Amino acid sequence: MATDSSANISTRRLGAEFLGTFWLVLGGCGAAVISATFPQFGIGFLGVALAFGLTVLTGVYAFGAISGGHFNPAVTLGLAVAGRFSWGGVIPYWIAQVVGGLLAALVLYIIVSNAADFTGVGGFASNGFDANSPGGYNMIAALVTEIVLTAVFVIVILGATSPAAPVGFAGIAIGFTLTLIHLISIPVTNTSVNPARSTAVAFFAQNGAAGQLWLFWVAPLVGGALGAIVWRALFGRD
Numbered sequence: 586m587a588t589d590s591s592a593n594i595s596t597r598r599l600g601a602e603f604l605g606t607f608w609l610v611l612g613g614c615g616a617a618v619i620s621a622t623f624p625q626f627g628i629g630f631l632g633v634a635l636a637f638g639l640t641v642l643t644g645v646y647a648f649g650a651i652s653g654g655h656f657n658p659a660v661t662l663g664l665a666v667a668g669r670f671s672w673g674g675v676i677p678y679w680i681a682q683v684v685g686g687l688l689a690a691l692v693l694y695i696i697v698s699n700a701a702d703f704t705g706v707g708g709f710a711s712n713g714f715d716a717n718s719p720g721g722y723n724m725i726a727a728l729v730t731e732i733v734l735t736a737v738f739v740i741v742i743l744g745a746t747s748p749a750a751p752v753g754f755a756g757i758a759i760g761f762t763l764t765l766i767h768l769i770s771i772p773v774t775n776t777s778v779n780p781a782r783s784t785a786v787a788f789f790a791q792n793g794a795a796g797q798l799w800l801f802w803v804a805p806l807v808g809g810a811l812g813a814i815v816w817r818a819l820f821g822r823d
Contacts, residue, residue, distance in 0.1 A: 594671075594673070594674045594677045594678070597651060597652075598651055598652040598653075598674075599652070599677055599678070599680075599681040600651075600681075601648035601651035601652035601654075602648070602652045602655060602656065602678050602681040602682050602685065603681040603682070603684060603685035604647075604648060604685060605644040605645075605647070605648045605652070605654060605655075605656040605685070606656045606657070606681070606682040606683075606685035606686045606689070606781050606782075607685040607686065607688055607689040608640050608643070608644050608647075608656075608689070609637070609640045609641060609644060609656050609657075609686070609689075609779075609782060610685070610686040610689035610690055610693075610781075610782055610785045610786070611640075611689040611692060611693060612636055612637070612639065612640035613633070613636050613637035613640050613710075613782070614689070614690065614693060614709075614710040614782070614785070614786055615636075615689075615693050615696075616628060616632060616633050616636030616637075617633045617636070617710035617775075618693060618697055618706070618709060618710050619693075619696070619697065620632060620636075621633050630767075630768065630771050630772075631768070633767060633771065634764045634765075634767035634768045634771065634776075635764055637763050637764065637767050637776070638760040638761055638762075638763045638764030638765075638767070639760060639764075641654075641656065641756075641759055641760045641763050642756050642757060642759065642760025642761075643756075643760075644656055645755065645756035645759055645760070646756045649755070649756065652678075653670065654756075655670075655678060655682070656682060656685075656779075656781070657682065657778070657779040657780075657781060657782070657805075658678070658679045658682055658683070658779070658780045658781055658802075658805070658806065658809075659735050659738075659739070659778065659779060659780060659805035659806050659808060659809030660738070660739060660742060660779075660809060661674075661675055661678045661679065661682070661809075662675060662806055662809045662810055662813075663739035663742070663743070663809035663810060663812050663813040664739075664742075664743075664813070665813075666809075666810050666813035666814060666817075667739075667743055667813035667816055667817055668817070669743070669746075679781075682781040683780075683781045683784055683785070685781070686781040686782055686784060686785030687784070687785050687788075689785060690709075690785040690786045690788075690789055691789075693709075693786075694706065694709075694789050697709075705791055706789055706790065706791055707790070707791055707792065708775075708790050708791070708792045708794065709786045709789045709790040709791070709794075710775065710786050711775065711783070711786045711787050711789075711790035711792065711794035712774050712775045712776070712777040712782075712783045712787070712794065712797070712798075712801045713727075713774065713775065713792065713793075713794050713797045714726070714727035714774060714797060714800065716792075717775075717792050717793065717794060717797060718772075718773060718774060718775070719771060719772050719773075719775055720772035720773060722772070722773045722774070724800065726773055727773060727774045727800055727804070728800060728803075728804050730769075730770050730773045730774055730804075731770075731774060731777055731778060731800070731801065731804035731805055731808060732804045732805075732807050732808040732811065733808065734766045734769065734770055734776075734778050734808065735778040735804065735805040735807075735808025735809050735811075735812065736808040736809070736811045736812035736815065737762070737766070737812065738759075738762060738763065738766060738778055738808075738809075738812065739808070739809045739812030739813055739816070740812045740815060740816050741758060741759060741762045742755075742759055742762075743812070743813065743816045743820075744758075744816070744820075745758040745759055747820075763778075766778055774801075777801040777804075777805060778805050778808070779805060780801055780802040780805050780806065783798060783801035783802070784798060784801075784802075787801075
């Protein structure tokens with residue numbers, strides 16, 4: 586990958602990132618918006634955490650061989666910093682990821698808004714702090730949470746996909762890591778660690794999430810870069 590330029594990032598690879606991010610947002614946010622709130626039978630935090638983990642796990646196996654299975658601008662940046670991905674491909678991947686996420690949010694909005702008792706989407710699985718944090722956590726808590734957990738996520742990805750790692754198990758490690766990240770941070774920020782996921786639902790939400798979206802770009806990108814720097818400092822460049 587390191588020899589790619591923005592001019593030869595194939596539409597096939599961008600399509601895989603588009604579809605993978607579409608699936609992540611539809612599956613993860615869809616579970617949060619539809620199933621987690623269903624009367625008496627809601628899946629709760631654990632179910633939402635598993636939904637996000639399963640979308641990444643299945644997406645990696647479906648599309649990873651084509652595009653690398655990033656589905657997340659912070660992961661793309663982290664891989665570029667680590668020397669695993671070309672800098673010329675970063676912006677095209679980001680665009681494909683954001684557009685895929687937005688389309689998934691639109692599909693989810695159409696589904697939800699056609700329920701018989703629809704009165705509005707509310708928070709729509711958006712990320713936030715202060716009043717928009719499920720547990721009332723403030724901006725500092727949100728920043729620290731998103732930076733640290735994104736850094737850990739990128740470190741796990743780099744380790745699970747390194748040449749020395751067991752072949753064929755990366756998707757499992759990555760999916761379970763994202764599940765664990767959600768179990769830690771849903772009460773804090775509703776868990777982003779992914780700017781494309783945050784952007785996708787922020788503009789449909791009715792809680793002012795778009796005004797806090799900057800944090801869910803800045804913190805995951807900083808965390809992704811930090812994770813790559815830590816990985817390279819400890820284990821060197823592949």
